[in-house]
Amino acid sequence: xxxxxxxxxxxVVLLVLLFLYATTYQLPFTAAIDxxxxxxxxxxxxxxxxxxxxxxxxxxxxxxxxxxPHYLVGIVSVLFSVDLGMVYTLAxxxxxxxxxxxxxxxxxxxxxxxxxxxxxxxxxxxxxxxYRLIIFVPGxxxxxxxxxxxxxxxxxLIDRKIGWILFGMVVATLGKQLSLLLLPGVLLYTxxxxxxAQGKRAAxxxxxxxxxxxxxxxxxxxxxxxxxxxxxSITRTVLFALFPxxxxxxxxxxxxxxxxxxxxxxLLPFIGMLALxxxxxxxxxxxxxxxVVPENAALILMVLGPMAYAFLPGPQVQMGNQSRYVALSxxxxxxxxxxxxxxxxxxxxxxxxxxxxxxxxxISYHHRYTAVQATPGIFIAxxxxxxxxxxxxxxxxxxxxxxxxxxxxxxx
Numbered sequence: 001x002x003x004x005x006x007x008x009x010x011x012v013v014l015l016v017l018l019f020l021y022a023t024t025y026q027l028p029f030t031a032a033i034d035x036x037x038x039x040x041x042x043x044x045x046x047x048x049x050x051x052x053x054x055x056x057x058x059x060x061x062x063x064x065x066x067x068x069p070h071y072l073v074g075i076v077s078v079l080f081s082v083d084l085g086m087v088y089t090l091a092x093x094x095x096x097x098x099x100x101x102x103x104x105x106x107x108x109x110x111x112x113x114x115x116x117x118x119x120x121x122x123x124x125x126x127x128x129x130x131y132r133l134i135i136f137v138p139g140x141x142x143x144x145x146x147x148x149x150x151x152x153x154x155x156x157l158i159d160r161k162i163g164w165i166l167f168g169m170v171v172a173t174l175g176k177q178l179s180l181l182l183l184p185g186v187l188l189y190t191x192x193x194x195x196x197a198q199g200k201r202a203a204x205x206x207x208x209x210x211x212x213x214x215x216x217x218x219x220x221x222x223x224x225x226x227x228x229x230x231x232x233s234i235t236r237t238v239l240f241a242l243f244p245x246x247x248x249x250x251x252x253x254x255x256x257x258x259x260x261x262x263x264x265x266x267l268l269p270f271i272g273m274l275a276l277x278x279x280x281x282x283x284x285x286x287x288x289x290x291x292v293v294p295e296n297a298a299l300i301l302m303v304l305g306p307m308a309y310a311f312l313p314g315p316q317v318q319m320g321n322q323s324r325y326v327a328l329s330x331x332x333x334x335x336x337x338x339x340x341x342x343x344x345x346x347x348x349x350x351x352x353x354x355x356x357x358x359x360x361x362x363i364s365y366h367h368r369y370t371a372v373q374a375t376p377g378i379f380i381a382x383x384x385x386x387x388x389x390x391x392x393x394x395x396x397x398x399x400x401x402x403x404x405x406x407x408x409x410x411x412x
Contacts, residue, residue, distance in 0.1 A: 009108070012118065013100045016125045017093070023364070024135045025371050029085030032137045036368065041139035048074035048084055055228040064229035065221040066142045068174050073141070085138075092138035095148055096131050102151040103331050109158055110338050115346035119356070120270075120334040123390075128366040128383065129266040129327040136369045146175030147328055150182060150302075154335065157189045160197060162206050165190065166213050173217040178328060181305030183214055185298045185332070192294035242314030250316065259315040262322035263307055265383070266330055269363070270337045272391040277341050280398040290340045299339070302332040346397055355393060362386025 033041045043059040047067045050056070051074025054067070069091075077087045103124060107117040124130060134140050149172025156164030169186065172179035187207045194203035237244075245251055264271070278284045290296060310318055310325040318325075348356075363386045364370075367379035374382075 009101070009104050012121070013097065013104060016100055016122070017097060019126070020096075020131055020135055020364075021093075023370050024132055025369055025373065027136070029088065029139070033139055036133070036137055038137050038140060041137065044070045044139055044142070045084070047071055048077065048088075051075045051078055058228055058230050061229045061232040062177060062234055064225035065177060065218070066175065067221070067225050069142055069145050088138040088141060092134050092141055092144060095141065095144040096135070099131075099144060099148045099151050100125055102148070102155050106151060106154050106158060106331065107334060107338060110335060111342060113345045115348055116341070116344045117338060119346060120338060122356075122360055123269050123363065124330045124334050126360050126364040127266060127269075127327070127330060128364055128369070128379075129323045130330060132364075132366050132369040133324060142175045143324065143328075144175070146172050146178055147331070149173070149175055149179065150328065151331055153182075153186055154331065157186070157193060160193055162194075162209070165206075165210060169210060169214045170217050173214055173221070177218065178306055178309060178325070179214060180218060181309055182302050182328075183211065185301030185303075185305065186210060187298075188301060189295055189298035192298065238313060238317060239309075240312050241317050242312050245314045245316055255315050255319075259311070259319065259322065262319075263311050263326055266323050266326045267303070267333050268387055269390060270330075270333045272387065273337055273394055274340060276391060276395045276398060277344075280395055281341070281343075287340065293339075296336055296339055299332045299336040303329040303336070305329075344398070345401060352393075352397075356390075359386050359389045359393070363390065 027035055033039075040060075040063060043063040044066070046055045046057060046059055047064075047070040051071050054071070058064075073087050073091055074084070076082065076091075077084045100121075104118075104121050107121050108114060111117050131144070134144050149168045149170070151168070152171060153165050153168030156162065156166075156168055165186070169179060169183070172182065187210060190207050190210060191200075191203045194206050246256075274287065278287050291300065306325050306328045310322040362382050365372075365379065365382050365386075367374040367376055
C-alpha cells in the first residue's frame with residue numbers, strides 16, 4: 001500500500017482524538033486535579049471563577065500572567081450558564097483539535113512523502129506526554145494554548161506569512177512564559193527564510209516586530225496582573241538550582257539519572273530516528289551538515305529552550321514536570337527530523353500498519369492517565385519496549401528502501 005494516499009487530514013485528526021479520549025482515565029473535574037496533585041489549577045480557578053471581574057485574592061506571580069485564557073473560560077461559563085469544569089473540558093478539546101490540525105499541516109507541507117509526515121504526526125500526537133494530562137485535567141488548559149501558539153508560528157514560518165507568526169507568538173505568550181525561550185529560534189528561522197526571499201534588511205525588520213510583539217505581550221500580561229499577583233518567586237536561584245544541588249548532600253546519581261531521563265524521554269523517538277539514519281542512510285558528517293542549516297539550527301534552539309527550563313532548575317524543583325515542559329518541543333523536533341531526512345518515504349503494507357498501530361498504542365500508554373492503571377515500572381517497560389520496536393522497524397524500513405542520500409542539489 002502506498003502511503004502517499006493516506007486518509008484525509010480531518011479523518012486522521014479525528015481518529016487520533018477519538019483514540020485519546022476513549023483511552024484516557026476519567027474522573028470528575030476536581031477529583032482529577034487532586035489525583036495528579038495539579039495544585040496550580042486552583043490558582044487558575046481563582047481567575048475563571050472571578051469572571052467577569054478579576055481575582056480579589058493574590059496568586060503566584062507566574063500563574064497570574066496566564067490570566068487571559070482562564071478569564072475567557074470564566075466569561076463563557078457565566079454567559080451561557082455552563083458548569084466551569086464543562087467549559088474547561090470543551091475548551092481543551094477544541095484547542096487540542098486545533099493543535100493537531102495545524103501540526104498535521106505543518107508536517108505534511110514540509111515533505112512530498114506523506115507516509116513519513118503522518119508517522120511523525122502520530123508520534124507527536126499519541127505520545128503519552130503530549131495531550132493525555134490535559135485531557136485528564138483540562139484545568140491545565142494553558143499548556144495547550146502555548147503549544148497551539150507554537151504550531152501556528154511554525155505554520156507561518158513555513159509559509160512565510162508574518163501575520164501568522166506574530167499571531168502564533170501572541171497566543172503562545174498568552175499560554176505560558178516559555179514563549180520567551182522559543183523566541184531566539186523563531187527569530188533565527190525568520191531571518192533565514194525571509195532573508196533569502198526578501199533580503200536581510202526586510203528580514204531584520206520582521207525579526208524586530210516579532211520580538212517587540214512577543215515581549216510587549218509579556219509586559220502587558222505582567223502589568224494587567226500586577227494587582228492580584230504575589231512578588232516574583234522564580235528567581236535565578238530557582239532557575240539554576242541544579243548546580244547547587246550537584247554539590248549538596250542531597251545529590252544522588254540515581255536521582256540525576258531519573259531527572260535526565262525525564263527530560264529526554266519525550267524526544268527519544270526522534271533522536272533515535274536521526275541516529276539510525278546516520279547508521280543506515282547517511283554519514284554522521286552529512287547529518288551534522290544538515291543540522292547546521294539555519295532553519296534546522298533554529299528548530300534546535302526551539303527544542304533546547306523548553307529542555308533547559310525543564311533541566312536547569314534540577315530535580316528538587318522540576319521532578320515530575322520535566323516531560324510536561326519538554327513536550328512543547330515535540331513538534332519542532334518532529335519537523336527537524338523531517339527536514340534532516342528528506343528522502344525517507346516509508347511506503348507501508350497492511351502489516352506495517354498493524355505493527356505501527358500496536359507500537360503507537362504502547363508509546364501512548366501512561367500508567368496514571370490512561371484507562372488501564374499500572375505502576376511506574378510497568379509504564380517504563382511498556383514505553384521502552386514500544387520505542388525499541390518502533391526504532392527497530394524504522395531501521396528495517398531504511399534498509400529495505402535501500403536508497404542513497406539525496407544530493408545537495410536534490411535537497412534544495
